[in-house]
Amino acid sequence: MRMGHGWQWRGCSRRAVRFLEPALLLLLHHSPAHGYTLLEQVEALGLEGFDPAVIYRALREMESQGWIVSRWDREQTQGPPRRVYQLTPLGDEVLRYWIQDLQETRKLLDRFLQRYYEHIEQHHAQEDP
Amino acid sequence: MRMGHGWQWRGCSRRAVRFLEPALLLLLHHSPAHGYTLLEQVEALGLEGFDPAVIYRALREMESQGWIVSRWDREQTQGPPRRVYQLTPLGDEVLRYWIQDLQETRKLLDRFLQRYYEHIEQHHAQEDP
DNA sequence: GCAAACTAGTGGCAAAGTGTCAATAGATAA
DNA sequence: TTATCTATTGACACTTTGCCACTAGTTTGC
Numbered sequence: 001m002r003m004g005h006g007w008q009w010r011g012c013s014r015r016a017v018r019f020l021e022p023a024l025l026l027l028l029h030h031s032p033a034h035g036y037t038l039l040e041q042v043e044a045l046g047l048e049g050f051d052p053a054v055i056y057r058a059l060r061e062m063e064s065q066g067w068i069v070s071r072w073d074r075e076q077t078q079g080p081p082r083r084v085y086q087l088t089p090l091g092d093e094v095l096r097y098w099i100q101d102l103q104e105t106r107k108l109l110d111r112f113l114q115r116y117y118e119h120i121e122q123h124h125a126q127e128d129p
Numbered sequence: 130m131r132m133g134h135g136w137q138w139r140g141c142s143r144r145a146v147r148f149l150e151p152a153l154l155l156l157l158h159h160s161p162a163h164g165y166t167l168l169e170q171v172e173a174l175g176l177e178g179f180d181p182a183v184i185y186r187a188l189r190e191m192e193s194q195g196w197i198v199s200r201w202d203r204e205q206t207q208g209p210p211r212r213v214y215q216l217t218p219l220g221d222e223v224l225r226y227w228i229q230d231l232q233e234t235r236k237l238l239d240r241f242l243q244r245y246y247e248h249i250e251q252h253h254a255q256e257d258p
Numbered sequence: 259g260c261a262a263a264c265t266a267g268t269g270g271c272a273a274a275g276t277g278t279c280a281a282t283a284g285a286t287a288a
Numbered sequence: 289t290t291a292t293c294t295a296t297t298g299a300c301a302c303t304t305t306g307c308c309a310c311t312a313g314t315t316t317g318c
Contacts, residue, residue: 113231116224
């Protein structure tokens with residue numbers, strides 16, 4: 001089935017990106033972490049296929065917004081020094097707002113899916129009386 | 130509360146856009162319509178603040194993908210001739226795939242919110258033993 | 259001890275996505 | 289006949305996104 005480029009995703013699901021920042025905040029709400037492990041944890045949350053650069057870019061952006069802060073960790077590492085990110089009080093507040101937003105998205109999604117199934121049922125009722 | 134430009138939306142909610150094409154398909158699944166009424170119906174679905182140009186652009190893109198077809202209607206109009214859009218069998222199929230995708234998004238959202246609340250509860254339990 | 263593989267993070271670019279506004283143009287109301 | 293509403297299109301700047309190459313420290317295998 002050909003759907004054209006509007007359907008085919010480049011890299012990862014189009015919905016994933018909009019989840020990335022809230023996902024990172026949620027993970028950091030749990031505990032401070034560095035980018036490389038966040039990459040794995042984000043996948044474990046169900047958001048797969050991210051290029052590391054995308055994660056790091058989001059983290060830098062979030063730091064510039066003051067939602068998180070980072071410090072270099074040169075001791076406990078299996079490679080070069082790494083940044084450890086931590087949620088700020090502002091970041092915590094932003095996460096709460098984001099949770100509300102996701103709740104609304106959920107409601108929207110529910111209404112949407114319900115509409116579809118209602119209409120499908122009507123269709124079937126008409127076709128098989 | 131200042132959250133910086135990463136939080137402030139331009140025009141409409143950032144989640145809305147990814148809903149636009151499925152929303153249009155859903156509405157056209159119900160019945161053929163022209164862009165100007167789709168604009169209103171999309172708002173009624175809960176997706177507010179769209180500039181008409183965004184709707185028309187999406188419709189043209191969807192037509193180029195073969196998900197919908199249009200014809201000019203010069204009779205039943207309160208203004209200039211208008212395009213009437215109609216779902217194709219391919220569009221119907223795409224809508225079904227999209228519904229599945231939205232179901233998965235819903236599950237993701239649920240897991241996400243559940244994680245947040247679980248962790249909040251643990252926090253409270255620790256603070257108020 | 260040195261090459262390969264793994265860990266960790268950065269920078270830049272092309273392409274795609276998005277918001278906004280102006281322009282066109284027919285119909286209707288004032 | 290001017291203004292307003294209906295209806296659609298086009299173009300532009302700006303932002304987001306995917307992708308890739310790059311640096312560089314550490315560990316592992318030979």
